[in-house]
Amino acid sequence: MQFKHCTLEIDGPVAVLRMDHQEVMNAVSMDMLGGLTEALDEIEARRAEVRCVVLTGAGRAFCTGANLQGRGNQQQKPGRSNAGAALETAFHPFLRRIRNLHCPLVTAVNGPAAGAGMSLALMGDMVVCARSAYFLQAFRRIGLVPDCGSTWLLPRLVGKARAIELSLMGERLPAEKALEWGLVNRLHDDAVLMEEAMKLARELAGGPTVALSLIRKLYWESPENSFEDQLNLECQSQRMAGSSEDFREGVTAFLEKRPAKFAGK
Missing domain, CATH: 1.10.12 (Lyase 2-enoyl-coa Hydratase; Chain  A, domain 2)
Known part of the structure; x- marks a missing residue:
């Protein structure tokens, strides 16, 4: 099923939700959030059938954060727009729906996960990661603070010191280091990431x-x-x-x- 900048595939008891706006490395726009929300509606309508959800990205990226070039992103004039408005109206409702899913969520991080994309990746109950992937708290690079739950998730996953360092320095965290820090559950070669993610999802879907x-x-x-x-x-x-x-x-x-x-x- 095709939605705005995302696709949904129902494979038996597993739903694969894929962010798909490859021209901007799957950066999240209001249009994409609308598409993702519609996809979640479809998943909810099939809750008796869908027993695990896999969230991933199309192409070479998982998600590189908010789309600063999109028309509907409320980033009209730096310094004059309300940078928090989109959080209240779109991002936060979507994050709450992911948190309250009726079944386990596997995030398959197939490439860069930056900014809001890093938060989406870490929302997974099980986070599986390609070896070439990396995580990035990119907000400080454009003069913003971490959002989409980053400041709640990160200290609980890696501790205060590492969370603050990632946010203040804005340096890439390679997949290998993310595994060492306990940020992700499993690391796989790029070529077999989705195969392994689906294997895990089917195991969860077959559970109680x-x-x-x-x-x-x-x-x-x-x-x-x-x-x-x-x-x-x-x-x-x-x-x-x-x-x-x-x-x-x-x-x-x-x-x-x-x-x-x-x-x-």
């Missing part, structure tokens, strides 16, 4: 989707909760998981010493 959705919610909520709050959320989530058909199947399969066949219900 109700529990996996609750797991991702637990870890998203954890940094904001006290220990007691998190204990309560675990208890609430366990009640929900324990009432699922997948839990009954999992226990039955364990007792019968056979692989479980989860239906995602």
